[in-house]
Amino acid sequence: MYDTIAYLYYEIKRAFAMSIRRYTLLLPLCVTALWHLYSFSSQTITCTNSTGQQAFIALYNTQGIRASSIVSCKPQETCTIAMPGKKESLFITAAPSEDELGMSRVVQPQSDSLINATTTQKFATSFTIAPLGVRGFAVSGTNRSDAIIIHNVSNEFCYGALYYQLDTVAYRIGEIVSLPPHTASTIIRPEQKCKRTFVTTCVSYLDRNLYISTNQDLLLNVLLRPTLPFVNVGELKGDDFYLYTIGNTLQAVTKAEWFARASIDTIKNIFKPDITHVKTIYDALSYPGKNQTATIGRGTTLSAEEIDFRKRRQSYARKSYATAGIILPDHTEPPHIAFCFSGGGVRSMITTLGVLLAAEETGFIHRSSYISTLSGSVWAALGWEYSGTPVADYIKAIMPRFTKSPLTAVNATLATETILRKIAYDQPYSIVDYYGIALGVPLLAPFSPFNNPNRLFLGASLHAVEQGTIPFILCSAVTPKQYSDAKRGTNALDYYTWIECNPYYARAFLSDTPGMADVSIPLWALGRKCTQDKAPDSVPPLSVPYLLGICGSAFSVSGIDITHVGVRDLSAAVADQLLKSYGKNTALDILLQYRTSPATIYNFIEEGTMTLVDAGIACNLPLRPLLQKERTIRLIIAIDASSSVQNAPSLRTAYEYAHAHNIPFPTIDWSLVNQPYSVHRGKPHSNEPTIIYIPLISGTKEGSWRQEDKETATTRFDYPAALFNKLLHRGKELFYDAQTTIQSTIQELL
Secondary structure: OHHHHHHHHHHHHHHHHHHHHHHHOHHHHHHHHHOOOOOOOOOEEEEEEOOOOOEEEEEEEOOOEEOOOOEEEOOOOEEEEEOOOOOOOEEEEEEOOHHHOOOEOOOOOOOEEEOOOOOOOOOOOEEEEEEEOOOEEEEEEHHHOEEEEEEEOOOOOEEEEEEEEEOOEEEEEEEEEEEOOOEEEEEEEOOOOEEEEOOOOEEEEOEEEEEEEOOHHHOOOEEEOOOOOEEEOOHHHOOEEEEEEEOOEEEEEEHHHHHHHOOHHHHHHHOHHHHHHHHHHHHOOOOOOOOOOEEOEEOOOOOHHHHHHHHHHHHHHHHHHHHOOOOOOOOOOOOEEEEEEOOOHHHHHHHHHHHHHHHHHHOHHHHOOEEEEEOHHHHHHHHHHHHOOOHHHHHHHHHHHHOOOOOOOOOHHHHHHHHHHHHHOOOOOOHHHHHHHHHHHHHHHHHOHHHOHHHOEOOOOOHHHHHOOOOEEEEEEEEEOOHHHOOOOOOHHHHEEEEEEOOOEEEEOHHHOOOOOOEEEEHHHOEOOOEOOEEOOOOOOOEHHHHHHHHOOHHHOOHHHHHHHHHHOOOHHHHHHHHHOOOOOOHHHHHHHOOOOOEEEEOOOOOOEEEEEEHHHOOOOOOHHHHOHHHOEEEEEEEEOOOOOOOOHHHHHHHHHHHHOOOOOOOOOOOOOOOOOEEEOOOOOOOOOEEEEEEOOOOOOOOOOOOOOHHHOOOOOOOOHHHHHHHHHHHHHHHHHHHHHHHHHHHHHO
16 A cells, blocks of 8 residues: 555655745745855865856955955866965855956956855855856856756656746756656756845845756747746755646646645545555544534533533542542532643643643642643643543653654654545645644554554543543634634734634634624534535544644744734724725735645535634634633633743733623733732632733743743754753643642632
């Protein structure tokens, strides 16, 4: 079955890498543009003049001062130039006349090339001068080229050639290459070449494009306003490129684009035997909801399963209070208490585990009814829930698995099975599937059937939940609304609808919009096609790893996600005018709403599909599910491990959202939120819960701010044992430091 696994695996991996690079490579690109390169010793370099005219070359430092003598280089000859011994950044510059190479470069030549290299660049000592424009030169380091692979998956015999492109003019580099159908051909990618320079740095580069045609006569030495199909082959585009046809039109794309654009029929044809085999395996499995039709529910009432859980949990909590020496009168029900954990990647995951471990050691976890999570805290709580083990044992099992980033060593077999299963059952798939299994292996594999987290299904019976021996875990995501349809000029969180996944149901909090009711579906039916409030499809439920991926998919951020906080901070009038100025489906709307391969499932709110993303994009404290009045939660312990906790921005966002939607919320004393912990009491005889806010700070004193740095950055996934234990210990301290206050607050509630 798995003879094509490696192929599909690398397709997915490349697509994932390309999406992440859109964001994580922005800073390196800026740094690269500065070219901080140094020479370490005197040496001689060679430069070959491949043009038909005489060229003059010289070395310049980043201040634009000439650092060598001017050397004349005749056509088709190789000349040498000595490098100075001084350690500084150097450029080699070529010009058609000696007059243009003065002691300082007042008139900038059209192209520069660096001589020395950092550890991220290949060292070049040999250069080539090529024609550029009408009378300019391009200088390239021949040792810094690398190979790219062109896959012609079409039925056409094609030809290709590489070009440097300057605006609307493309200059061919090297010879035309034959690209037979259904074969892979190797071409040497030329180095990056400067288009325009200032005194200190190159600020713009020539495009390196591969042009293709079925007629090699069309691949001229110079293309003026070319209309041939092409693809940019710069380093950030990867090393593999694909040629294919849509109808009679030839296309050239990157590997990620090919995988994204290829029709589902193409994918099915390529992997038909594997898809059939995967479907046979899953059809034979037992899973919740098999051969059942799910019914869509509407309203805010709790499910029968949750009501039964609450009764069992309160009985369990009463015993825990008795063990702690707190005897409740027969007529007094234990208050429903909840933990609320923020997002923040693996930092949040470890902090959450530290707090839960302390709660387990003190027995307090047995007195709490709910745990609300999003993003990284989902990884901790959901993994622990499905492990069926004590928190301490779960930590021991997963800690060694995070010494290296789980994103760098994904099991190719499991990743491929994930995608093939989605294709087999005609379900949407994306990079989030791959991301989910990358997280699922370290978090769930030891507790999965055959060590395969793909076989852990949402909605499966969990003994601990059914018996009420662990809290009811709520996992949050959000689904973005259409930008142009969002409520304008009030609160930016109106761009999203909160989605909760609990052990039994998925719920959309539509009641936050006047005149609408919440919509829910059995968790095992989430992702099925729904028609007229029914979900009749008999397909396996979504996997637990997929939910891990959905809840942590902050990489699917859009332009409006990035800007909505700024829009929210504007006055209502200004925000209203700003947002109303853009019409539905305008180019700006489309650009702002674009997301990189987000999680997409069949919609249970209405027909069609829905996008699900990390709820931390909307608010990094998942308080919304705990504020459902039917849950009657009296005390919320909010642990904030956000990247920024000073002045409690996540708590403020939740507060503003609640007040904008008439959801009961306690008055927050903002003068206290910078303390190690603070209590914000709900009004007596109201539906307002009391919130104990505990930010993750570096010490136990006010102002001991933990500055997010490389060591605990949200984007970091590798945590060596020492760092893992350090953060775990800090999570435990957060609970122990506030323990006395938590206990006294509970006594007040009793």
